[in-house]
Amino acid sequence: xxxxxxxxxxxxxxxxxxxxxxxxxxxxxxxxxxxxxxxxxxxxxxxxxxxxxxxxxxxxxxxxxxxxxxxxxxxxxxxxxxxxxxxxxxxxxxxxxxxxxxxxxxxxxxxxx
Ligand code: AMP
Ligand code: ZN
Numbered sequence: 827x828x829x830x831x832x833x834x835x836x837x838x839x840x841x842x843x844x845x846x847x848x849x850x851x852x853x854x855x856x857x858x859x860x861x862x863x864x865x866x867x868x869x870x871x872x873x874x875x876x877x878x879x880x881x882x883x884x885x886x887x888x889x890x891x892x893x894x895x896x897x898x899x900x901x902x903x904x905x906x907x908x909x910x911x912x913x914x915x916x917x918x919x920x921x922x923x924x925x926x927x928x929x930x931x932x933x934x935x936x937x938x939x
Pocket of ligand 2 (some may be wrong): 827830831832833834871872873923924
């Protein structure tokens, strides 16, 4: 998708420190961290958000959970805990309209909102 910042990172048009990558997902640090560990787990396919997922995306959605599990382990968040957040549309606070999950941890997080 043209003019999508996360597509540019996926396509390596913008350099980023890659923390995890497989054929469907990529993860990198959030540029504006809200916690000591703040990772973005991004689908390589351009899907705007959860509402834009199709019936063909079941496996992809499931993969996000399991990749988050692996990343949490890699960053030693599995025991201490972490938050997996997917912001959707305006009221959800979504700013980048390319499906991504925030993995937040490294401190005791506050309430959701
Ligand atoms: P959301 O509100 O869920 O759409 O969050 C988008 C996130 O992307 C924000 O936390 C931004 O700090 C982050 N972000 C935007 N541009 C970049 C970038 N080039 N590299 C890493 N993170 C980014
Ligand atoms: Zn995109």
